Amino acid sequence: MEQKIRILIAKPGLDGHDRGAKIVARALRDAGMEVIYTGLHQTPAMIVEAAIQEDVDVIGLSLLSGAHMTLFIDVVDMLREKGLEDIIIIAGGIVPEDDIPLLKKAGISGVFGPGTPVEVIVDFIQKNVKK
Amino acid sequence: MSDSLALKVIEGDQRSIARLITLAEDNADEAIEAMKIIHPQTGNAHVVGITGVMGSGKSTLIYELTKAYRKQGKTVGIIAIDPTSPFSGGALLGDRIRMMELAMDEGVFIRSMGTRGMLGGLTSSVYDVVEILDASGKDIILVETVGVGQAEVDIIKISDTTIVLIVPGLGDSIQTLKAGVMEIADLYVINKADRSGVEQTIAEMQSLVDIECSNKKRKTPILLTVAKESKGIDEVLKEIDMHKIFLENSKELAQQRRLRYEAELIEIIRKRLMNFIFDEDQFKGTVDELLDKISKKKLDPHAASEIILDKILK
Numbered sequence: 001m002e003q004k005i006r007i008l009i010a011k012p013g014l015d016g017h018d019r020g021a022k023i024v025a026r027a028l029r030d031a032g033m034e035v036i037y038t039g040l041h042q043t044p045a046m047i048v049e050a051a052i053q054e055d056v057d058v059i060g061l062s063l064l065s066g067a068h069m070t071l072f073i074d075v076v077d078m079l080r081e082k083g084l085e086d087i088i089i090i091a092g093g094i095v096p097e098d099d100i101p102l103l104k105k106a107g108i109s110g111v112f113g114p115g116t117p118v119e120v121i122v123d124f125i126q127k128n129v130k131k
Numbered sequence: 132m133s134d135s136l137a138l139k140v141i142e143g144d145q146r147s148i149a150r151l152i153t154l155a156e157d158n159a160d161e162a163i164e165a166m167k168i169i170h171p172q173t174g175n176a177h178v179v180g181i182t183g184v185m186g187s188g189k190s191t192l193i194y195e196l197t198k199a200y201r202k203q204g205k206t207v208g209i210i211a212i213d214p215t216s217p218f219s220g221g222a223l224l225g226d227r228i229r230m231m232e233l234a235m236d237e238g239v240f241i242r243s244m245g246t247r248g249m250l251g252g253l254t255s256s257v258y259d260v261v262e263i264l265d266a267s268g269k270d271i272i273l274v275e276t277v278g279v280g281q282a283e284v285d286i287i288k289i290s291d292t293t294i295v296l297i298v299p300g301l302g303d304s305i306q307t308l309k310a311g312v313m314e315i316a317d318l319y320v321i322n323k324a325d326r327s328g329v330e331q332t333i334a335e336m337q338s339l340v341d342i343e344c345s346n347k348k349r350k351t352p353i354l355l356t357v358a359k360e361s362k363g364i365d366e367v368l369k370e371i372d373m374h375k376i377f378l379e380n381s382k383e384l385a386q387q388r389r390l391r392y393e394a395e396l397i398e399i400i401r402k403r404l405m406n407f408i409f410d411e412d413q414f415k416g417t418v419d420e421l422l423d424k425i426s427k428k429k430l431d432p433h434a435a436s437e438i439i440l441d442k443i444l445k
Binding site for chain 2: 003004006025026028029030031032033034035036037038039042045046049050052053054055
């Protein structure tokens with residue numbers, strides 16, 4: 001058995017800034033993971049469907065537009081509806097401090113804002129994925 | 132567990148298909164069991180391989196072909212392969228970006244895969260994945276190779292129809308491609324045909340085909356597309372159908388499938404043998420010892436391989 005961690009990196013909603021998401025994607029690749037990069041302007045339904053087909057362990061969401069409370073939580077809800085509770089969801093982008101506990105309560109496992117060293121994200125994923 | 136998983140795959144359940152593909156990629160024992168049940172259910176899908184240099188528009192062509200097939204009511208499985216890093220073992224799989232609009236269509240299943248150390252433009256579990264998608268009832272399976280250079284020709288082993296994608300402006304390099312990638316096409320598609328220099332590319336391709344196909348039953352068609360603007364797609368579909376009919380009528384389809392199984396068998400044996408030699412505890416010490424000796428020039432690699440093979444054959 002040669003298991004690899006698979007992660008989907010997605011940018012939901014209307015936000016054209018994908019530099020951060022791309023940097024994280026590369027760092028995860030360099031950590032030996034298979035990163036499926038889906039690009040900009042995804043709906044939560046598209047992200048969930050892609051996550052099912054790609055059979056990922058983790059979904060990484062990035063958003064800088066301010067709509068994270070709606071769109072991130074939509075993804076969590078849709079995953080639950082489909083019975084996919086075992087997929088870990090992490091998030092990044094511009095998320096105000098006050099929102100972080102609310103997101104965590106909603107089911108986002110980790111929130112990593114600007115300035116987070118990529119090693120922290122890699123470490124978090126490796127510790128939390130059961131493989 | 133593998134029984135019910137296999138049956139769900141045959142029923143077309145998306146999550147089960149995804150799960151079994153992962154197990155096959157990871158070389159899990161459950162996958163081997165499930166593949167046994169699946170194999171008799173395969174053989175109905177037409178497998179189209181799409182290869183070409185980086186940036187030639189493989190993903191975009193696949194997106195357009197899939198939309199066209201869906202209009203005909205056919206279901207489509209897509210396998211998109213990108214390179215695995217030889218250093219980290221990780222991969223950035225980005226072919227899906229151009230296909231995301233297909234994500235919500237239940238008649239389409241897209242899977243991104245890393246090459247995981249395999250050369251030749253494919254990944255070693257791709258044979259299993261084709262069988263899984265075939266058994267799940269997909270009518271068409273589109274396989275996208277990594278962006279190729281000249282010699283990544285493994286795609287012909289798996290495809291019923293192989294499309295080689297070319298773009299204008301390669302110029303004289305087409306001439307240098309005469310061996311390898313330029314020999315394997317059942318169908319040439321010149322994409323980005325709105326670019327300048329396309330006339331020259333067409334002329335070069337035509338003379339290539341004239342020489343290549345002078346003693347063959349079928350002349351390889353050359354088609355023009357501008358995939359980004361959905362131009363020329365119906366013609367590609369038509370030629371894929373024509374090729375399928377040609378294969379069926381000339382009995383070459385059975386021969387082609389046999390070659391696929393042969394390639395798969397070789398790949399499975401290679402993989403198991405390599406795992407046996409390099410991963411099993413009983414051999415680990417031996418391999419390390421031999422490598423030490425080779426490094427110190429006390430032994431050469433050929434002699435070392437004899438020693439290992441002798442041990443296996445005992």
